[in-house]
Amino acid sequence: MNKNVHQGLHGEGFIYALACAGGFTTSRMNLDLDGVDLQIAHPGPRGTTRSPKIEVQVKSSSAPQVKDGQIHQSLKVGHFNQLAGAGFQVPRFLSVVIVPTTPEEYAVCTDEHMRLSTAAYWLSLTDHETCQAGRKIPRA
Template sequence: MNDNVHQGLHGEGFIYALACASGLTTSKMNLDLDGVDWQVAHPGPKGTTRSPKIELQVKSKSQPDQRNGLFQCRLPVNNYNQLAGPGFQIPRFLAYVVVPAEAANYAVCSTDHMLLGTAAYWLSLADEDIKPTGDDDPKSVVVEVPVSNLLTVETLHALLAGNLEGATV
């Protein structure tokens, strides 16, 4: 398997495992035509919302560029625009998964547990402007993903509840 494909597969598996550990349902998009890799949903009511859902675009990196508590993540403008701005019926997020440099460390198993390496983070671009896509415009954009936006069971539930402030650690 191509190393980049393997890394991406682990990143998506990491999100799937986290959603399962959270007691949430998932749906994998059969084609990535709209910038969504996974839909994560609460099975039934959560507070006053019935069956809330979020959509995630998953990107992974084995050697992340981190500065001042922020991961620098370069996205093609098309991927960025599929997450940016208002108007989505279901909230969308970037899931940025930092993976081990060595594929052998993606999942380390013992008789007590399976440890998935290493961590996932989230970013909302709902308040950002869509970028132009003309021939003379940049083809990519760097977004900054806060290290404090660690995806955990608790923060994933907060995102589903629409509580972005409660989704930071």
């Protein structure tokens, strides 16, 4: 399997595992045409909202850029615009999964547990304006 495809698949699996461990349901889009990889939902009422959902675009990195304690992830203008701004009926989030440099470390299994590596971070871009092509994207 191509290294980038394998890394991305692990990133999505990591988010899927976190959602399932939290008692949420997930669904994978059959095609990424609108900037969404996964939908995560709460099965039933949550407070005053019935069956709340979010949509997530998953990016992964084995060498994240960290500056001032924040992870910086580059996005193409089109991908940024699919997540940024208001007006989405279902809230959208960018998730960045930090993965090990070697696929052998993605999941380590023993008789007692399976450890998934390494960590996931998320960000809502609702308060960011969409960008025009050629204009620099604000750092996510």
